[in-house]
Amino acid sequence: VPISLFAQTKTETKNIFANSYDNVNDFEKILNPNQVKTLNETLKSFETKTGNKIIIVTISATPNYRDLTNYSQDLDRYLRIGLKIDPSILFVVSKELRQIQILGVDKIHDKLTNQEIESIVNTYVVPELKKGDYYKGLEAGSTQLVKKLQ
Template sequence: MKKLLLLFIIVLFLPNYSSAQTKPDPETIFAKSYDYVNDFEKIMSPSQAKSLGDFLKASETKTKSKILIVSTSSISPYTDLTEYSLDLDKYLLSKLKVDTSILIVISKQLRQIQVQGVDKIRIKMTDEEMKNIISTYVVPELKKGDYYKGLQLGTEQLIKKIE
């Protein structure tokens, strides 16, 4: 009887342990290198991505703040863009030694955008001001389908705030 009870307990609880979620391995999810503009979803033409990247690189020299843009069609195995963005930011800093001041993650497929800044940016711009810039300059252009113009206008405004 004891063996039957033990077998029943093992069968009952074993599936819970085997299907428990573990934290995804960033090195298998994220790219091995990142530049100022990382258009993995191909929402811009190559010349637009280069132009925006050149603009961000030049602005980093003036502001001493690095803005990084990542477009992605999938955040799998994540279910939340915020969590994906936070882990990407940690990965960039810990594994690739890329210290971003502002990270913009956008997904046309998911119809979402996530912008996050480090604490040193909050001295010059509040989260509310950042959100206002995104909703005023970026989102209207995204709705029109012009991702390049939206990101260009948004980054210009962000740079003006942190100069």
């Protein structure tokens, strides 16, 4: 009886993710160009002032992944190791999957705990996403994260 084994190699992992990332990466196309531009400018300004980089990624699916959590963890690893981008916070949102994942690095935990991140998401982001206003949710969540990290 033939046995098939499948493994995900580093090359396959790299091909799942884009070759470059800005502060806002709207792969799901849930924002208009002006919204992407405004969020990018806000987050770049924050990064310049504080050294903390926030990256937002929207995706419609998680190819080769069981869930958004595993996808987000591998994306974070790919950004750090593969692209040498060191986000303080990685904010992954999927309208299609109706999920949010936020990863924060250890260096921010003295200013922002996981519980505080969860509170920001539940208070400022989720209510707007439920209304279908993805820009307002991402903008409000980013603003609150920025306030906590300053």
